[in-house]
Amino acid sequence: MNMLDIIAKKREAGALTREQIEWFVDAVAKETVPDYQIAALLMAIVIQGMNHEETVALTLAMAHSGQILDLTDDIGYAVDKHSSGGVGDKTTLVVLPLVAACGVKVAKMSGRGLGLTGGTLDKLEAIHGFNVNLSESEFRRIARESGLVLAGQSGDLAPADGKLYALRDVTGTVQSIPLIVGSIMSKKIAAGAKGIVLDVKMGSGAFMKTLEDAQTLARTMVEIGTMAGRDMVATVSDMNQPLGAMVGHALEIRETIETLLGGGPADFRDHCMSIAAHMLWLAGQGKRWTDEAATLAELQAVLNSGAAFRKFREMVRVQGGDVAMVDDPSKLPTARIIEVISATQAGYVASVSAEGIARAAFALGAGRVKKGEPIDFAVGVQVHVKVGQAIKVGQPLLSLYANDTDKLSAGMAEAAQAVTFSATPVPQLPHTYDTIKARAKA
Numbered sequence: 001m002n003m004l005d006i007i008a009k010k011r012e013a014g015a016l017t018r019e020q021i022e023w024f025v026d027a028v029a030k031e032t033v034p035d036y037q038i039a040a041l042l043m044a045i046v047i048q049g050m051n052h053e054e055t056v057a058l059t060l061a062m063a064h065s066g067q068i069l070d071l072t073d074d075i076g077y078a079v080d081k082h083s084s085g086g087v088g089d090k091t092t093l094v095v096l097p098l099v100a101a102c103g104v105k106v107a108k109m110s111g112r113g114l115g116l117t118g119g120t121l122d123k124l125e126a127i128h129g130f131n132v133n134l135s136e137s138e139f140r141r142i143a144r145e146s147g148l149v150l151a152g153q154s155g156d157l158a159p160a161d162g163k164l165y166a167l168r169d170v171t172g173t174v175q176s177i178p179l180i181v182g183s184i185m186s187k188k189i190a191a192g193a194k195g196i197v198l199d200v201k202m203g204s205g206a207f208m209k210t211l212e213d214a215q216t217l218a219r220t221m222v223e224i225g226t227m228a229g230r231d232m233v234a235t236v237s238d239m240n241q242p243l244g245a246m247v248g249h250a251l252e253i254r255e256t257i258e259t260l261l262g263g264g265p266a267d268f269r270d271h272c273m274s275i276a277a278h279m280l281w282l283a284g285q286g287k288r289w290t291d292e293a294a295t296l297a298e299l300q301a302v303l304n305s306g307a308a309f310r311k312f313r314e315m316v317r318v319q320g321g322d323v324a325m326v327d328d329p330s331k332l333p334t335a336r337i338i339e340v341i342s343a344t345q346a347g348y349v350a351s352v353s354a355e356g357i358a359r360a361a362f363a364l365g366a367g368r369v370k371k372g373e374p375i376d377f378a379v380g381v382q383v384h385v386k387v388g389q390a391i392k393v394g395q396p397l398l399s400l401y402a403n404d405t406d407k408l409s410a411g412m413a414e415a416a417q418a419v420t421f422s423a424t425p426v427p428q429l430p431h432t433y434d435t436i437k438a439r440a441k442a
Helices: 003-011 018-030 035-048 052-063 091-101 120-124 136-146 159-169 177-190 211-227 249-260 266-284 292-305 307-318 323-327 354-366 405-415
Strands: 079-083 106-110 148-152 195-202 231-238 337-342 347-352 380-383 396-402 419-422 432-438
Touching: 003 018, 003 035, 018 052, 018 159, 035 159, 035 177, 052 159, 052 177, 052 211, 079 091, 079 106, 079 177, 079 266, 091 106, 091 120, 091 148, 091 249, 091 266, 091 292, 091 307, 106 136, 120 148, 120 249, 136 148, 136 307, 148 307, 159 177, 177 211, 195 211, 195 266, 211 231, 211 432, 231 266, 249 266, 249 307, 249 380, 266 292, 292 307, 307 323, 337 405, 354 380, 354 396, 354 405, 396 405
Parallel strands: 079 195, 106 148, 195 231
Antiparallel strands: 231 432, 337 396, 347 419, 380 396
């Protein structure tokens, strides 16, 4: 086999065989094909798509391109969660401490930015010294002893995905259901989770712009997960406006801390509670946390008690982070310039474009143009309004945090059209559109 034949076949809308897909994934993992040929095939897949058999073959080949971790001896029935990506989506940073504070050990491997505004690891690295690069032995030890660990994807786990993930981020090949399925599920299968909660985003700030596409993605991942012996929950949640208020790494850490202390924006807090409840439902395996109302009440009690915040603080300390930044968020990276955009008319908020806010944050320096490029932890956007809210003239809409005047100008240009108005009342956006649950196939 050779790469040119595989690229040409997919370019002409041909279906790749399992053998061809396995050969390609193996070549990516062993670095025997150049980035430009990989990028060419990725673009062909984005344009021509993949059928169900190709998607399954790609996912399993990526999962088995390296080690398959088994965490049973360390934490028993491992539960994990993953978001398909969104604007202001710092859910993991609240949900994992919440679940761990309920007595369920959580060991998660997460990713960097894929899109405009960075990933979970990027946010955590806004905390000085936080170590996301743990060896497998360190990862296991912290999971056993602390009950909560959040680190980067090990090079031994789905190594093909690690290389494709970074390349997709900078080649315009993110928005493809087969590639998203392959990336998410290969990591989850390889990382040792027995129960997986998937938070599939839908809307202007998500990879899936329509409900139909988001539901297709969710159902495909649930099916592949159950085929691989995993218990699955997938929710389809809204991303037509940013989740919470903050978009940007240090800003999102501040909002995480605020939420773990019992505050934070209501939409973000409610979303975290919902995802945490799904994780507890899986962890209970039908023996505990089966009553949704009771589970949510227990989670609220844990949040109110400060136990989840203390678990987050412990995670930061154990992984080498500066806990002074957790105890006093003003010590986190701070932008030099703050520019406020205020309402020039009264009315109701008709839309807060998540994509527009993401582009503004990217222009300010919160995302990457090139693979491996450094990002500015301090910059970002604060969103002061939500769809359906009544607005008065002069009321703050957005605050832009910047360290560079030229980048601020670019961010202002992107943000200027992000909020639109209506003279008549507008309904609030729903939180969740769909939930799919399925147990592992025997």
